[in-house]
Amino acid sequence: MARTERSTVTLVVARTDGAGASRFEVPVPSPHSRVLDLLLHVQRHQDPTLGFRFSCRVGMCGSCAMLVNGKEAFVCDTSVGSLDSGTVELAPLRALPVQQDLKVDMQPFFDAQREAGAAFEPSEADRRDIRSIPPDDARRAAIEAQNGCITCGSCHSASAWTRDGRSRVGPAALNRIYMLSNDERDRLGARRLAVAAGDEGLLHCHAEGDCVSVCPAGVPLKTGLRKLLDMVERGQALDSGK
Amino acid sequence: MERKTCDILIVGGGGAAVYAAIHAHDADPSLDIVVASKGLAGKSGCTRMVQGGYNVVLHPDDSFEKHYQDTLRGGALINNQELAWMLVTQAPERIYELENRYGCYFDRHPDGSIHQRALAGQSFNRTVHRGDLTGIELMNRLSEQLLIRKEIRVLHETRGVDLLLDRAGKRVCGAVLLDYQRGELIAVEAKAVLLATGGAAPLYKLTAASLEKSGDGLAMAYRAGAEFVDMEMMQFHPTGLIAGKSVMTGSVLEEGLRGAGGHLLNAEGERYMQRYDPGKMERSTRDRVSRSGFLEIRAGRGSELDGVYLDVRHLGKDFLMKSSPGMYKRCLSVGYDMAKDLIQVTPTAHFQMGGVRIDTQCRSSLEGLYAAGEDAGGVHGANRLGGNGVAESMVFGGIAGDALAAYAAGADRGQYDPERLDAIAARYGRATTGKANPFDLRAQLGEVAWQHLGIIRSAGSLRTSAAEIDRIEGELAQVPVPASLAGNAVLHERMNVGNLIDVARLIHAAAGLRKESRGSHYREDFPEPSDDFLVNIVLQRQENGSLRQAVEPVAFSRLHPRDLEGDTVIPTETAKQPVSSSSEV
Numbered sequence: 001m002a003r004t005e006r007s008t009v010t011l012v013v014a015r016t017d018g019a020g021a022s023r024f025e026v027p028v029p030s031p032h033s034r035v036l037d038l039l040l041h042v043q044r045h046q047d048p049t050l051g052f053r054f055s056c057r058v059g060m061c062g063s064c065a066m067l068v069n070g071k072e073a074f075v076c077d078t079s080v081g082s083l084d085s086g087t088v089e090l091a092p093l094r095a096l097p098v099q100q101d102l103k104v105d106m107q108p109f110f111d112a113q114r115e116a117g118a119a120f121e122p123s124e125a126d127r128r129d130i131r132s133i134p135p136d137d138a139r140r141a142a143i144e145a146q147n148g149c150i151t152c153g154s155c156h157s158a159s160a161w162t163r164d165g166r167s168r169v170g171p172a173a174l175n176r177i178y179m180l181s182n183d184e185r186d187r188l189g190a191r192r193l194a195v196a197a198g199d200e201g202l203l204h205c206h207a208e209g210d211c212v213s214v215c216p217a218g219v220p221l222k223t224g225l226r227k228l229l230d231m232v233e234r235g236q237a238l239d240s241g242k
Numbered sequence: 243m244e245r246k247t248c249d250i251l252i253v254g255g256g257g258a259a260v261y262a263a264i265h266a267h268d269a270d271p272s273l274d275i276v277v278a279s280k281g282l283a284g285k286s287g288c289t290r291m292v293q294g295g296y297n298v299v300l301h302p303d304d305s306f307e308k309h310y311q312d313t314l315r316g317g318a319l320i321n322n323q324e325l326a327w328m329l330v331t332q333a334p335e336r337i338y339e340l341e342n343r344y345g346c347y348f349d350r351h352p353d354g355s356i357h358q359r360a361l362a363g364q365s366f367n368r369t370v371h372r373g374d375l376t377g378i379e380l381m382n383r384l385s386e387q388l389l390i391r392k393e394i395r396v397l398h399e400t401r402g403v404d405l406l407l408d409r410a411g412k413r414v415c416g417a418v419l420l421d422y423q424r425g426e427l428i429a430v431e432a433k434a435v436l437l438a439t440g441g442a443a444p445l446y447k448l449t450a451a452s453l454e455k456s457g458d459g460l461a462m463a464y465r466a467g468a469e470f471v472d473m474e475m476m477q478f479h480p481t482g483l484i485a486g487k488s489v490m491t492g493s494v495l496e497e498g499l500r501g502a503g504g505h506l507l508n509a510e511g512e513r514y515m516q517r518y519d520p521g522k523m524e525r526s527t528r529d530r531v532s533r534s535g536f537l538e539i540r541a542g543r544g545s546e547l548d549g550v551y552l553d554v555r556h557l558g559k560d561f562l563m564k565s566s567p568g569m570y571k572r573c574l575s576v577g578y579d580m581a582k583d584l585i586q587v588t589p590t591a592h593f594q595m596g597g598v599r600i601d602t603q604c605r606s607s608l609e610g611l612y613a614a615g616e617d618a619g620g621v622h623g624a625n626r627l628g629g630n631g632v633a634e635s636m637v638f639g640g641i642a643g644d645a646l647a648a649y650a651a652g653a654d655r656g657q658y659d660p661e662r663l664d665a666i667a668a669r670y671g672r673a674t675t676g677k678a679n680p681f682d683l684r685a686q687l688g689e690v691a692w693q694h695l696g697i698i699r700s701a702g703s704l705r706t707s708a709a710e711i712d713r714i715e716g717e718l719a720q721v722p723v724p725a726s727l728a729g730n731a732v733l734h735e736r737m738n739v740g741n742l743i744d745v746a747r748l749i750h751a752a753a754g755l756r757k758e759s760r761g762s763h764y765r766e767d768f769p770e771p772s773d774d775f776l777v778n779i780v781l782q783r784q785e786n787g788s789l790r791q792a793v794e795p796v797a798f799s800r801l802h803p804r805d806l807e808g809d810t811v812i813p814t815e816t817a818k819q820p821v822s823s824s825s826e827v
Contacts, residue, residue, distance in 0.1 A: 044681035119386035120345025132354030
């Protein structure tokens with residue numbers, strides 16, 4: 001990856017105060033400096049009204065996803081050097097209502113997860129031992145391959161079908177449904193496939209791979225959605241069991 | 243000011259807060275529960291950043307007694323013995339819930355049984371984990387569970403400002419919150435309040451914690467007059483990553499790297515631990531390794547960026563990629579290939595053991611006020627073992643949720659003192675002018691705490707820090723209150739610094755009283771532990787603003803120190819590779 005040493009970059013930041021974009025000249029102490037470091041510099045020394053969100057600052061919480069030069073990324077996990085560009089354009093995630101500058105309201109995204117049934121429901125809530133599940137068990141292996149989503153909303157922003165509002169159920173929710181459909185501990189299991197097969201589900205996905213190309217957690221979303229489609233097509237959505 | 247009422251108000255958005263909300267709701271779904279989280283609920287806080295895992299006795303050859311003794315030994319004998327016993331004995335109940343009720347995916351052995359490894363100070367492999375990213379797994383699944391309990395009202399990006407008290411100042415009746423985005427103060431009346439906002443490790447210029455935290459719950463409890471215990475106890479992790487002037491600096495590289503055989507070197511290339519702990523070398527305890535690194539840096543033998551070097555090159559790329567994929571990726575992203583490069587590391591403020599004094603039902607000294615997670619003190623004594631922190635959040639989050647539900651079923655809302663509410667509102671109700679920059683003051687406070695209230699303390703350093711804290715507090719009053727509170731980072735940083743100053747005063751007072759060295763607390767002028775200090779230090783703000791200070795003998799209610807043996811090191815067992823782990827993240 002090209003890494004050019006730069007002493008400053010220009011941040012071009014979308015604003016919601018009606019005045020259009022703001023430009024900031026910001027020092028870059030090292031090519032490993034994060035885009036988040038630049039935003040914090042602006043907030044502390046240039047414009048404290050700039051709105052953005054972050055928390056863990058090590059790529060684990062998913063609070064700071066936004067568009068960096070047009071592509072979804074965590075600003076805490078994006079080094080300035082990796083962008084190899086003297087101008088860095090920042091904009092909020094798409095498909096979600098903008099609250100302030102680079103911050104979006106995540107609630108519609110969370111609501112979509114809930115409404116799609118992308119949450120575990122126990123078959124044996126009060127069980128007091130740990131099931132034996134070998135890691136090479138086919139279903140567990142299928143789950144493991146897809147685990148790691150941190151619900152940052154990047155795929156929701158990047159996928160054409162959620163971005164343009166055709167569906168609220170995006171790759172993150174469907175990926176979780178795939179995991180749960182394979183989860184022997186889940187009460188609904190494969191019955192969750194009905195959502196995937198429904199009006200807001202997989203039919204909108206054209207396997208363009210926009211979701212997986214931006215996923216900051218590296219979850220193989222496209223693969224998961226294809227396997228989910230296989231399950232639906234094999235008619236497992238109609239089974240009441242698993 | 244906006245008004246709300248509810249039965250239970252939970253302030254916080256990490257593991258303890260979310261766990262408490264779920265438990266309280268499930269105990270009685272008719273309860274009106276409000277969760278107010280400074281960041282996005284479930285995404286902020288430190289639980290999510292947990293790498294190591296969750297300590298729990300599951301194996302037939304392990305026992306509660308072993309886990310308990312490890313915990314007391316790790317805590318240098320001043321743990322609250324009843325709280326530590328709750329931690330150990332309730333940990334299995336919670337892991338069954340996490341596995342069976344909330345659907346967590348934990349690593350397994352090839353035979354299908356749950357995989358457990360050992361972190362520092364353990365006599366048995368008892369840490370349940372998911373690769374080296376256990377916290378993400380826990381918080382993802384708990385967030386899902388919070389989400390599907392629609393009746394729980396979640397206020398994202400809404401911080402706690404201060405507690406509401408009755409006229410007598412004895413009963414907590416709710417809290418004032420601030421909605422960041424709208425800039426609206428909200429007075430929430432509640433039958434009971436849980437503080438689970440996390441500790442104040444970000445007081446220090448170098449910290450591993452998530453950066454939105456500023457000891458808010460601790461400061462709120464302090465100002466309300468709750469009792470605190472052992473506030474001098476702040477854990478520093480020896481291997482915080484150095485990434486130059488970046489927010490990444492201070493984040494933790496897990497200690498498994500030292501357990502697996504990693505070396506620490508000074509600028510002269512010397513494995514300096516041979517001068518501090520020749521027996522255990524790099525596998526010595528967190529406090530000792532942190533202190534040694536600090537001393538090397540102070541003596542001018544530090545690295546280019548004021549750290550020391552972690553050398554894991556000899557462990558080989560394959561091993562590193564398999565055992566620590568998350569850390570490998572993190573290092574690579576700031577320019578270190580662990581398999582080829584020396585990594586610059588520094589001690590980093592990690593975890594606050596001290597906190598609000600609670601009983602085994604998470605009740606504080608004030609009626610209606612509960613604390614859990616890092617806001618509570620006593621479980622870990624003078625030092626926390628790896629893997630006991632997230633266990634504490636889950637165990638005591640659950641206990642708090644159950645206790646809050648039981649309390650709320652039988653209690654009325656107290657009558658809050660309107661004068662107190664007016665005073666809180668007045669602080670932010672009128673715009674002021676001034677030129678001070680709260681971000682600069684924050685940086686100054688971080689430096690003062692690091693140099694004088696941190697890894698090494700003395701009577702002199704405590705004097706210096708007191709004067710500096712006074713000065714910074716004076717300047718903080720010159721930070722302007724803006725006309726609009728909406729989405730205003732300056733106002734928030736002012737509030738953050740104010741809270742950190744309150745916590746710093748508690749740390750300062752307790753560190754002055756403990757004239758010995760024990761666990762994470764090291765006094766250069768009293769470098770040895772003393773049996774005279776098998777005590778807990780209790781602090782409580784009085785109505786006139788003074789601090790009541792009490793030194794109480796540890797209650798050895800379950801185990802006397804003479805019945806404890808052994809020492810703590812990072813076991814080489816840590817080198818065992820997880821059987822299945824997240825390779826994508």
